[in-house]
Amino acid sequence: MKKLYNPKTIEKKWQKVWMKQGVSKKALNKGKLYILDMFPYPSGDGLHVGHVENFTATDIYARFKRFLGYDVLRPMGWDAFGLPAENFAIKTGIHPKLKTLESIKNFKRQMKSVGLLYDWDREINTSSPEYYKWTQWMFLFLYTNGLAYKKKAKVNWCEACHTVLANEQVIDGKCDRSGDIVIQKDLEQWFFKITDFVEPTKREDGTKISGLLSGLEKIDWPESTKAAQRHWIGRSEGAEVVFYITDTEEEVRVFTTRLDTIYGCTYIVIAPEHPLVRTLESRMKNAQAVKKYIAVTKKKTDLERTELNKEKTGICLQGVEVVHPFTGERLPVYVADYVLGTYGTGAVMGVPAHDERDFIFAKKYQLEILEVIQGKEANHKEKPYTEDGTLIASKEFTGLHSEEAREKMLVWLQKEKLGRKVVNYRLRDWLISRQRYWGAPIPIIYCDDCGVVPVPEKDLPVKLPADVDFRPTGESPLVRSKSFHNVKCPKCGKKARRESDTMDTFVCSSWYYMRFADPHNIKTFASKKALATYLPVDFYIGGSEHTVLHLLYARFFTKALMKYGYLEFDEPFQKLRHQGMILAQDGQKMSKSKGNVVNPDQMVAEFGADSLRLYEMFMGPFEDMKAWNTGSIIGVRRFLEKVWRLGQRADNKQQKTKNVSLESLLHRTIKKVTEDLEELKFNTAISSLMILMNEMEKSDHISRITYQTSLVLLSPLAPHIAEELWSQLGEKKSIFFAQWPKWDTKKIAEESSIIVVQINGKVRATFQMATGSSEAEVKKVALADANVQAYTEGKAIRKIIYIKDKILSLVIGD
């Protein structure tokens, strides 16, 4: 009796077996391999098909690598703190913890239903006290070593929600929940000193630690991701130049990368936040107007500051002048908000002839435009010339090229003590305070007598109180929990207050990959032994939305921990790849509001988990963006039906195949699948298996060995059906204990090859020849071909190129 392929029953059956049997343990001789997915935020919406793409790819890779004998670590956990659960709680009154646990349960069910094989013994949840105890320990570790500090900073503030927002919550300058404009507020905030690790550093014992920049050179990451990190760090070399303020002891220091243009400097601009604005107030003739301008600027939102990109505003400080260090001329000083207080020195020199922004500003305020660099275009009156060139009107530097001029001018400045070489970075320290409930509490206590007191390690974790009203009022929800907020000072025992902010969730995800090595350790975040066994992560896969922040923060944690002797590696992720985004059928991003979201549960119910897995891998190159098309899933389902039917036909007794060409194809397929899986080329691996199965179907006889080999090749991709058919052949052990097949190069070689004859680059004939035929033999056959003769008749053959077993190229002329 023929059995029908029924994914529902066989998939459930094997998932249960795998859960019981755990990850396969067999002769492991190739060493460890840590394969990691970026752990998901357990959203109430359930698993997204993009998650399935990501996790299926690592599942296939991990299963494949286990076949090859690696000791694979493949854990899964939950990035469980975060805003959606808290916002849901504000709306519904349901506690974030309950909602999160419910979401996790659902995610886990869905993951199991697509046959993802994780080491669930290592499951972690960042919102559990067992985990965030160590997140808090990380904070204390950084604090103790001077890498965490508190200072006043500008934060995003939404008036409608009465709360501080994370950067990710500010969309186009507006609150993502209320849609209200986000303004800037000054608050005391905690920072991590990520900027300390931009350049290489050393441990006390002399061990070198690569910097956030230099470390990128030795890891296998997509070039675009490395570029984005470099850009985010934004290293730029330049000069700091001193401009003295006339009739005072004060000076303005400006930062420039274009020292060569300094003879074209006709004014100076300082940021509204610049301290000199206050210092010089008494000298200003228009102090009231300046004050007013700054007040207006302060109210400006990020949105306004960026939208008014081209429009530049500012005000001249009347009565204040600076001295040009090279010419001695007196120049006016402006305050303008196009200069950022947070970058460089918060002051710039205005060179309108050679800078876009300065040009616009100078035009508006009718400032002098002096050309000092000669470019290709003669007239710069309409447009600034911003590239390098030859200096003009620059006294003794005239005639030099920009590059040389920068060096010589710097030497002069240093000699005159009017400037120095400086390197500036765009990267700023990481603000980790969040005025939110659903996060890890910052383990700090404030005492009137002792000041800032870190919570002693023995008192960790500082637990999140359960009875908190999380409705936004403008202060951290934790302030309102009396039991949490009021505490005794660990130093003097007097009344003290707990820090009421929680940590950015990115802190939790900056070290989770280490916890997986030793998830139940209660003495340390992970034992040195466990870390030495599994870390660093060998292969990391996740979305490209984490290109900058998460990956940069994780690298920072690794470097900081290494510096103080907790780790022996300075880069956490050796190899990184991003899955391409899956768009909806309409080519747009999937979103609830558009109603175009594909639900994996429905796909599993309709086509089966193996079909869903195969389809997602067959859609296109793993790293490319691709649009979903439910209509196409039927293709991979048909393929699996075919594999199933072949199983009913496979010869159970006959070990050897009689079909030489099928055997040759089998070996080519082994090679192709093995190589493609290694490179994540799942789409072509699947198509080569389709070709093999198509051929097997045409064949009169399918030997047991041929069929079994093809099942093993299929098993990482479509594990349930492979396991089922394997057992139907009478095998007692799981297919995952089988040997991964090796290809035989001799068998790959075919008996005959197709020779293509090109005449002047065009194909004129094709014929079969015995593989390995000589040029003379091929030429003889080619010239005997009627179609070839039609083209060569009466013409001289000038050149012959023969590519063995492939092409005979004839060049003919009159």
Place this chain on the structure above:
RNA sequence: GGGCGAGUGGUGGAAUGGUAGACACGUUGGACUCAAAAUCCAAUGCUGGCAACAGCGUGAGAGUUCAAGUCUCUCCUCGCCCACCA
């Protein structure tokens, strides 16, 4: 404005410089069936032709080569990320 990437049939896509369009979806025709589904077979880049075959064809144009989707240059279009960073 900067960085990264991509343009190939009706669709998703394949192609170490060597027959462009593998594999799959879709479409058309046929077999099986009372019928349908499923399955199988055949065709399917465009143009002409009964056919053999010929011409054209990988965003546009040039170049290198016996041979270019692939390498080089110029340009166009689209996507993603970043963006007043001096």
